Amino acid sequence: MKKILFLSVIIFSITQSAKSQDYINPLDFRLQLSGTFGELRSNHFHAGIDLKTKGVEGQKVYSIADGYVSRIKSSSYGYGKAVYITHYDGKTSVYAHLQEFSVKIDTIIKKQQYKREKFDINVFLKKDSLKVKQGEVIALSGNSGSSGGAHLHFEIRDTETEHPLNPLNYGFKVIDKISPLLKQIKIFDLIDGKSEIYDIKKLNNKYTVKDTISTNNKIGIGIYTYDQSNDAYNKNGVNKIRLYIDSTLIYNFELDRLDFSKNKYINSHIDYEEKVNSKRKFHRCYRLPNNPLKNYKTLVNNGHINIDEDKIYDVLLVVSDSYNNVSNLNFKLKYADNKFVIKTDSLTNEKSQTFYWYKKNEFSDKNCRISINKNYLYETIDFKYLEKDSISATFSNIHQCHYDIIPLHKPAKISIRANVPSYLKDKVYIAKLKNDKYYYFGGKWENNFLTTKIGEFGDFAVVADTINPTIKGVNLYPGKTIKKQRTIKYIIDDKESGIKKFTASLNGKWILMEYDHKRNLLNYNFNDLIVKGENIFTLEVEDMVGNLRNYKAKFKY
Template sequence: MKYLSLLFFLFACPLNLISQDSTYLWPTNSGKFLSSTFGETRSAHFHAGLDIKTWGREGYKVFASKDGFLDKLLITNKGYGKAIYIKHHDGSYTVYAHLQRFNEQFQGIADSIRVNELNYSYTFEQSFEDQRIKVKKGDIIGYTGSTGIGPPHLHFEIRNNLNQPINPLLSNLAVKDTVTPVFSSILIEPLTVKSSVSGSFFPQEVHPINIINDTTYFDTVFVDGDFGLSANVYDQANSVNNKYAVYELMLILEGRTLYHEKLDRFDFAKAYNMFVNRIPAVNSGKRDFQRLFGQQKFGHPFLFEESQFSATEQGRFEVVARDYYGNQSVAVIPVVKETRTDLRYSHKNFNKHWTNNWIIRNDTLNLDLRKPDQWITWDSTASQKIVTLEDPNFTISRLSSDKHYSLTSPDYEIKVEIDSKTFFETLSLLQDVQYINDTLSIQIGVPELVNRKNLFVQVQLPTIMQGMDHLNLYQFRKGEEPSFIDSWVSGTTLNAEIPSLGNFIVLNDSLPPVIREPELVTLGNGMQTYTVKTDDNLSGIDFESALFKINGIRGIPEYDYENNSFTFYLPEFYLEPENKIYLKVSDKAGNFTDKSFLHHIK
């Protein structure tokens, strides 16, 4: 019987989830408090680890969490910044990111490669797996910082032997947490063109009306037709005010579990599933809501169970939110059949809202995009239709997710190439191009729809723009400055790969960046050097173009994109009482500028 129990344990606990030796050392001396947890929503992916608080400071020690070998060193402009990857004897990995600097040994390796092999490049990535550089548990491997993205903190990951991130809180690592999750609101989405919520075709957000102990009560929701529930809920912990992802979510109807997810692990290949699992409310860009339906078809990595049920079912719905330590909250949402006397129209002034299959024009008017007999056929292979002859370039195409498409406007001024699997599901894609008042504007889809691959766009430039230098495509988002998109002109055509759908404009940027006065600073390793800030209001700084010299000696231009500053770095470099500082840099549109300074150290 003892041997049968052992066999059961081995088969019940796969080695690629938690390694055989799951004892980890807490990776820093800044304290056991978190600013973010595993599985949280990021701009284009799930969060792959823990963010450990460093209280707005840099320079805390970072320790190797287990024995192993140096696997990789990484320095990026954004993302992880300066990061260390360690491979352990069981094949698993740990990752330590946003570091201020590496330890002396690793920093020397990185500096030598950047100066001697990469021509003073700030960024680099190099594997050291074959060199078998030993690391012992508890070794100081670096110091906390703020490189990459975000304020000072340590990003820490555990990955299994398949290089998949797993939740570090499933190991022996722990924080003090006796606080229950908190429900902010619930979103109810109509799932068909004829479905409505409280008399409206728009998704409706409802807020708590009462909280008793750990149960949050919501007002009755009136629905007609198929609907889905999404939860805006967060976790907390003792002694800090940060909001975390909830480890476990369940949707229950009258005692029957309809949906169950746990933030255990995910595959980086499925990180884009964030777009269909985490969604915003109408007219919001923040993906605050987690869908509790329809995730199985996308292979959602956190899905534990999803039952088949009628989306028209009504009754007392409960959402159970539970953290890693068993602290639990429950949301209660009564859902009943909508009748004419129940209608309570939304008083919010929503703009029209796109779904994959229809447009919500207002509370009581939808436009079904799937009708084959509406509008004028332009390209039958893509079901591309001209909406009105008054604007023949305004087309809508019905696209299957598993096909490749080449969409050309009726006047042949714009062409869009779309790979298969660019979209998650079949959808309708708007396409328009206009040249008005010397401005070339383009619309490809709408921001509500999401894509997991870039779209390739070719735009025929108007005669007046042909031959102009520094033309690029920029994306416009509501309330934001234009965002530069890497693009290039070939003959009379502007080419670009767009990362997301929305509105775009072609602009000429002929103004170089502005270089500010240098500032004397002391780095974490005690080195005195200079930091120089730059500004570029349209295209942004091309940090890879920078040439930074002090007293005629070239250094590595370490770039902080959050404040557009360059810091001169070179091992064993010392300033003089009088220093000649030179910086040359370009913006992303190719406009170069340079400036020299003479600075005295008092």
């Protein structure tokens, strides 16, 4: 019986993908998903799968096959601590948000960190210089970088192109018998830019909306949907969406492979305005003008649907996950003029200018200028600008540069005129104002204008930061005698412009302090730089505009 079961696993692996190798799981317990490949994330499609680690850090992480370590990464953000293993079948596996590396991997990266005197580094290794075997423990799982909780981020990449591939096509078994959940559809009027949302209901195991939806004569369709797997009820991403009009396939979107160079085009794929306003992420089942994604396997007329009068159209949406669990939605469309919700009119004092996605755009007013290069927008927009009065904390008026419901693919250049006292000129920056908070975007002086790059639209002004960062000891203070303690921990913070860098030393020599930005925590693990008797620890923290805080503590060990 065990042999039959083993054989069935082999057959399943082969049917999952003809290219699938004899990979083993990266964890030594049943795989449960907290995130799927291609899932809709902030500014990117998810490049791998997230695997639950029983809610804790420190689980053993295994190499899925023989290979060699080709890259080791350490960062306070993003992937945190990560290992890249190149295999001999043309694939590379990636393991991220780790707590710690195995000894032989850790030795290499720490040597480079001390050599460069930096925590955030990338180390690239030559082929076969650090080999690993299948099943070898390469790390412990963690929550490092921008991770929001203990888990293992796992990827399979094509080694030559570095394109991420769907790991669930390579034999990694997850128990999933649940079909995607369909929640809402959205009908977009592609002439007037209006839209309307319709709730999807499930009755007698069948998804429905109102029987016939009335629309204007050129529309696009969007859908809010997500997936779940057994025993792990996270709202994960779906794998494939197909749209049929009168039984003809006009749209087929499939997440089988990604391209990092095009990953931010997710903001043209989703309904970005809805994401900002309601946090719901609708897939557009049509394509905006500036969207080069290759995941549209079928796309007729860019997914645009022309609705003729006196005709009823049958619509079928088919949504599936990586294990071919499928959900269908059938409904009908017909023509009816002026059916859509009317958008709120712009403010009467706003200045307006058409910005074209396919060429460079420049706007200039007395106290504000903005420049956007070609292809930095996803579609042509009616750019709106309004100069508002300053408030007590700003050194300029507030400049409304369009609305943050419209995404920028790459940063625009903004320049704001400001009258700043000479003694504060090196302490000011351009900030985005939202919800009574200031968000740092930097700035350099060009004559009387402060200039920087902004990655999003919104309200901007010039503000100052004259407050030094703060340093607070967690387990060390001046005069302390240490006996059993094996770490030094400090909390560093800056509530104005934010922390730019820090430097720590022990007895005059640079030491590696790992930085967890989520907790503002610095941590040094004792090594041979600590000595018996008196030690001197120093820490310098600098914020984004150059304010400094220095700290010194003598202690005995």
